[in-house]
Amino acid sequence: MRLNPNQKLARSAWLDHVILILGSTFLMLPIFLMIVSSTHTSSVISQQGLQFWPGTQAGANYAQVARLEAGFTDQITALAMLKNSLVIAVSIASLTTVLSMMAAYAIVFFKFSVAGFLFWLTMLTLLLPLESRFVTTFQVAATLGLVNTFGGMVLPALAIALGTLFFRQLFLSFPNEYLEAAKLDGAGPVRFFWDFIVPLAWRRGGAIFVVSFMIGWNQYLWPLMLSTDESRYTVLRGIRLIGLESASGMALGVLTILPPLILVILFQRYFFQALVDTKDSF
Amino acid sequence: MAQVELKQVRKTYPNGAEAIFGVDMQIDDGELIVFVGPSGCGKSTLLRMVAGLESVTSGDILIGDRVINDVSPSERDVAMVFQNYALYPHMSVRGNMSYGLKNRKMDKAEIERRITDAAKMLKIDKFLDRQPNQLSGGQRQRVAMGRAIVRNPQVFLFDEPLSNLDAKLRVQMRIEIKKLQRRMNVTSIYVTHDQTEAMTLADRLAVINEGRVEQMGAPMELYSNPRTLFVASFIGSPxxxxxxxxxxxxxxxxxxxxxxxxxxxxxxxxxxxxxxxxxxxxxxxxxxxxxxxxxxxxxxxxxxxxxxxxxxxxxxxxxxxxxxxxxxxxxxxxxxxxxxxxxxxxxxxxxxxxxxxx
CATH class of the missing domain: 2.40.50.140 (Nucleic acid-binding proteins)
Structure with a gap:
């Protein structure tokens, strides 16, 4: 018996759902285990490993994290570490978004002869992750007196070529007539940027904001190298400090994934639009 | 109100490609001139040179008695209607029309008065607060016209403004543009590859071929007295x-x-x-x-x-x-x-x- 097209479609949609459910369960499992384990005592976790059923110690564990004072001199609290991470990630996200928007604006709309060369030079940084240039970057940061400062943790991470590439592709899809009509309407380069580029690109820019926030938030090695002062510790370093195999470490881990999660939920509409929607309304 | 004069205007692109070979032309005050020719003949380039969107390699372009070769586009006192309208997608119809005036620091009441007048004239007064993507092709075309009209420029420039419309609307808008231009009496340059549009709109038309003006004159003069084989074959339908x-x-x-x-x-x-x-x-x-x-x-x-x-x-x-x-x-x-x-x-x-x- 042959299936009619509707049945075929129904069957493949059913199969799709099974695959998707299995996949997302697999991906969510570690997070689930972390959340569940954070409700047990440290001794349960260290003796029996990760837990699959909720325990009764949630209140005590999270209260302990809130009171936590870590570090050699016990100066740094969980809240302070979360704040540090937030300052760094928000700075990296907003500066990267603005800078890559401006760089792409210059490359696309100002027809200077080295624009193409500069663009590819920017792309080249994709091949050189921050980790590969730690030693020299540290020397530069030290010379500039940026050790133990937020500036030192933010600046080297700003060169995210992905943002420039993303905005360049977006701007290339703008009809040239916008610029020409705006010229006739008396808009110079700065005004065109504020009146056209920013309002037309900021929604898409949300995707770059989210991606670079993640990069900033998940930084581990560079802040570790650069900050000896405990008051500059980030929350990722705090997890390491407390130890993941403890209940409070689990609880801090849960708290650590909250800010990026909230951000993704807030921006997801723009995020998916930017990544999926290739056809534009311009 | 002004006359436009082109004196030995040439255009050579940086890569050496020559687009315009010495064009001389005198356009009278209030006249509607149509540049017509096949695609790639240089008619749009010439128009964009008048607008200031393309540089002039040699020769002079005058509006009134002012040489405007090196004047920025916004200070030439010209307004342009683009083929794809180039309406600003993130601004309302009102925003589109007022943008150029705001940049000129015009008084708010005066801006409002001009928009109201132009909108009435173009019958778009009901759409002033809509976004361009909520308008039909014909309405967008009118907004593009409105954006040019509120500027009250010395010269109107039209770059194939009707080619994105369907045949029926094109004929209708053609008549309206002609009437509007008559009423406002503003010197206008209109570029098209459509010889019917050219014949019906123009006070005089300039047939352009390979960067040169083959012949310039009243439509019927070109029809009944063509100077070259090209003009004879381009003008007239069938x-x-x-x-x-x-x-x-x-x-x-x-x-x-x-x-x-x-x-x-x-x-x-x-x-x-x-x-x-x-x-x-x-x-x-x-x-x-x-x-x-x-x-x-x-x-x-x-x-x-x-x-x-x-x-x-x-x-x-x-x-x-x-x-x-x-x-x-x-x-x-x-x-x-x-x-x-x-x-x-x-x-x-x-x-x-x-x-x-x-």
Missing amino acids: AINLIPAKFDGTSLIAGDMALAGFSDLPTDKDLVLGVRPDVLTVSDEGQFSINVDLVEQHGGENLIYGSLPSMVSDAGDVQEICLKASQSLLPGLDEKMTLAFNPEDAFVFEKDTGARLK
């Missing part, structure tokens, strides 16, 4: 019949036809005979005959297409002839028709140079 010919001293020889009534033509050159479809008549004592291939009934008139049996090229192509006839003349396919024309109404061109000899 297109002029062009028949390769030679002169033997007494008559014009085309295929096995000998056409009398021509004199003072060179005998040593290849010639082209040009006969408009509307000067051909059916006559028993005709000069030549055609075999009918196709009849197009346009309602008020019929276009009869046929071929000259005596003229088949080496490649096997037949010489097509078109005749404009009344609706009552309806020959059958392959029917033989004998045609005549008054030599006075025909043109003769030199084939190689395209120059008109008669």
Whole structure:
């Protein structure tokens, strides 16, 4: 018996759902285990490993994290570490978004002869992750007196070529007539940027904001190298400090994934639009 | 209000490609000039040079008595309507119209007054708070016009503004643009590749070919008195019949036809005979005959297409002839028709140079 097209479609949609459910369960499992384990005592976790059923110690564990004072001199609290991470990630996200928007604006709309060369030079940084240039970057940061400062943790991470590439592709899809009509309407380069580029690109820019926030938030090695002062510790370093195999470490881990999660939920509409929607309304 | 003058205007691109070869032109105050020509002929480039969107390689462009070669586009006091309208997608209709005025620091009440006036004139006053993507093609076109009108410029520039509209709307907007331009009496340059649009809109039209103005004049002057083969073939719909010919001293020889009534033509050159479809008549004592291939009934008139049996090229192509006839003349396919024309109404061109000899 042959299936009619509707049945075929129904069957493949059913199969799709099974695959998707299995996949997302697999991906969510570690997070689930972390959340569940954070409700047990440290001794349960260290003796029996990760837990699959909720325990009764949630209140005590999270209260302990809130009171936590870590570090050699016990100066740094969980809240302070979360704040540090937030300052760094928000700075990296907003500066990267603005800078890559401006760089792409210059490359696309100002027809200077080295624009193409500069663009590819920017792309080249994709091949050189921050980790590969730690030693020299540290020397530069030290010379500039940026050790133990937020500036030192933010600046080297700003060169995210992905943002420039993303905005360049977006701007290339703008009809040239916008610029020409705006010229006739008396808009110079700065005004065109504020009146056209920013309002037309900021929604898409949300995707770059989210991606670079993640990069900033998940930084581990560079802040570790650069900050000896405990008051500059980030929350990722705090997890390491407390130890993941403890209940409070689990609880801090849960708290650590909250800010990026909230951000993704807030921006997801723009995020998916930017990544999926290739056809534009311009 | 101003006149526009082009003096030996040239355009060479940085890569060496030459687009405009020395154009001289005088456009009078309040006149509507149409630049017409095939795509790539340089008509848009010339318009964009007047707008300031392309630089002038040499020569001068004057608006009024001011040389504007190096004046920025916004200070030339010109307004342009683009082919794709270029409406700002993130601004309302009102925002689109007011943007240029705000940048000029114009008084708010004055901006509002101008927008209200223009919107009424263009019948878009109901859409002022809509976004461009909520408008139809015709409405967008009107907004683009409105954006130009509120500027109250010395010169309007139109870059194929109707080519994105459907045929019916195009005719309607064509009439409106003409009326509007009459009413406002603003010097205008209009670029199109559509010869019907050019003929119907222009006070004078400039036929542009390969970066040169082939001929400039009133539409009917170009139609009935073309200076070159190119102008004759570009102006007129249906297109002029062009028949390769030679002169033997007494008559014009085309295929096995000998056409009398021509004199003072060179005998040593290849010639082209040009006969408009509307000067051909059916006559028993005709000069030549055609075999009918196709009849197009346009309602008020019929276009009869046929071929000259005596003229088949080496490649096997037949010489097509078109005749404009009344609706009552309806020959059958392959029917033989004998045609005549008054030599006075025909043109003769030199084939190689395209120059008109008669």
